[in-house]
Amino acid sequence: MTMRIAVLSGDGIGREIMPQAIGVLREVETIFGHHFELLEGLVGGAAIDAVEEPLPKDTLDLAKQSDAVLLGAVGGPKWENLPYHQRPERALLGLREHLGLFANLRPARMYSALVDASTLKPEVVDGIDILVVRELTGGIYFGKPKGIEPTPTGQRGFNTEVYTTEEIVRIAEVAFEAARKRRRLVTSVDKANVLESSELWRRVVTEVHERYPDVELRHMYVDNCAMQLVRNPKQFDVIVTTNMFGDILSDEAAMLTGSIGMLPSASLGSSVGMYEPIHGSAPDIAGQNIANPVGMIASVAMMLTYSFDLRKEADAIEQAIERTLTRGYRTQDIAGPGTRVVGTREMGEAICRELRADA
Ligand code: IPM
Ligand code: MG
Numbered sequence: 001m002t003m004r005i006a007v008l009s010g011d012g013i014g015r016e017i018m019p020q021a022i023g024v025l026r027e028v029e030t031i032f033g034h035h036f037e038l039l040e041g042l043v044g045g046a047a048i049d050a051v052e053e054p055l056p057k058d059t060l061d062l063a064k065q066s067d068a069v070l071l072g073a074v075g076g077p078k079w080e081n082l083p084y085h086q087r088p089e090r091a092l093l094g095l096r097e098h099l100g101l102f103a104n105l106r107p108a109r110m111y112s113a114l115v116d117a118s119t120l121k122p123e124v125v126d127g128i129d130i131l132v133v134r135e136l137t138g139g140i141y142f143g144k145p146k147g148i149e150p151t152p153t154g155q156r157g158f159n160t161e162v163y164t165t166e167e168i169v170r171i172a173e174v175a176f177e178a179a180r181k182r183r184r185l186v187t188s189v190d191k192a193n194v195l196e197s198s199e200l201w202r203r204v205v206t207e208v209h210e211r212y213p214d215v216e217l218r219h220m221y222v223d224n225c226a227m228q229l230v231r232n233p234k235q236f237d238v239i240v241t242t243n244m245f246g247d248i249l250s251d252e253a254a255m256l257t258g259s260i261g262m263l264p265s266a267s268l269g270s271s272v273g274m275y276e277p278i279h280g281s282a283p284d285i286a287g288q289n290i291a292n293p294v295g296m297i298a299s300v301a302m303m304l305t306y307s308f309d310l311r312k313e314a315d316a317i318e319q320a321i322e323r324t325l326t327r328g329y330r331t332q333d334i335a336g337p338g339t340r341v342v343g344t345r346e347m348g349e350a351i352c353r354e355l356r357a358d359a
Contacts, residue, residue: 012281013291014072020293020348044074044088054091101267117258134246175240261292264299320354
């Protein structure tokens with residue numbers, strides 16, 4: 001079986017962490033006897049510089065014709081002053097929309113070697129294992145009407161938070177199905193005390209829950225959830241929420257684990273899945289070989305699981321990451337006393353070595 005993977009490194013640290021992910025993938029090829037066909041494409045600022053648009057048709061076609069997409073990160077100060085629809089971030093939103101990737105899975109799991117890297121007390125974060133299921137193609141990110149228009153005294157900017165029954169049903173199903181493979185608890189996060197779209201969200205999630213009596217459902221307002229995540233994060237198993245709330249809460253959940261650089265994600269919904277770390281292009285540290293490649297490498301593991309059903313291979317990667325951390329290897333974002341601080345490349349190589357050692 002040949003697996004076609006679109007490789008979109010993008011901008012900033014995306015270009016440094018992607019080679020590490022590819023290195024790990026090549027290692028998996030050798031050890032397990034697979035063949036991955038890697039097809040590179042331009043995306044984000046790199047695409048703007050080359051062909052003056054963030055998501056060229058060639059790249060979108062490449063993504064559509066692949067089995068999976070690996071994405072690094074997009075954006076940077078160089079492109080910040082471009083009109084909104086030409087910005088690098090549009091590429092990401094365009095890929096999500098055109099590939100129909102409505103379900104974004106963002107697992108925040110504490111590696112035991114890293115309990116001291118978190119800004120929270122070890123007893124609060126030790127053992128956390130949260131899956132944020134973020135709706136990814138609806139809500140205020142895509143709702144219409146939207147725009148900026150003149151008023152007699154200035155301008156008004158507006159967006160629309162909107163969810164349909166169908167959109168809520170399908171993301172709720174993803175969350176309940178995921179919970180069945182975990183601790184069978186779903187917390188649905190909304191703002192139903194204020195927003196009509198959230199009122200519908202809560203009602204529909206409750207209806208879908210009737211088909212999953214073996215899973216417990218709790219509802220929580222988003223402000224309370226933001227607080228509970230730092231107060232007692234172990235109360236959460238699966239969190240299902242809207243596009244915007246999920247964007248915010250997943251950054252918060254990531255930071256509990258020590259660094260936003262650690263978190264992978266999978267975006268699912270059609271025959272092509274997209275996999276990327278949840279962090280951005282980090283222009284402030286780009287080009288210095290100090291970025292953490294773990295989120296990117298763990299995204300490869302998610303790709304092997306969700307797009308190719310190669311669970312043994314995905315497990316091997318996750319365990320290699322775990323052992324590398326246990327041996328004391330750290331990038332600077334997760335460094336602590338008595339650890340060995342290495343660069344992006346060295347971290348990637350250390351994980352490859354662990355993979356080989358286990359083979
Ligand atoms: C993320 C990012 C993106 C988002 C940006 C870069 C458009 O923050 O994937 O979480 O808001 O979805
Ligand atoms: Mg975000």
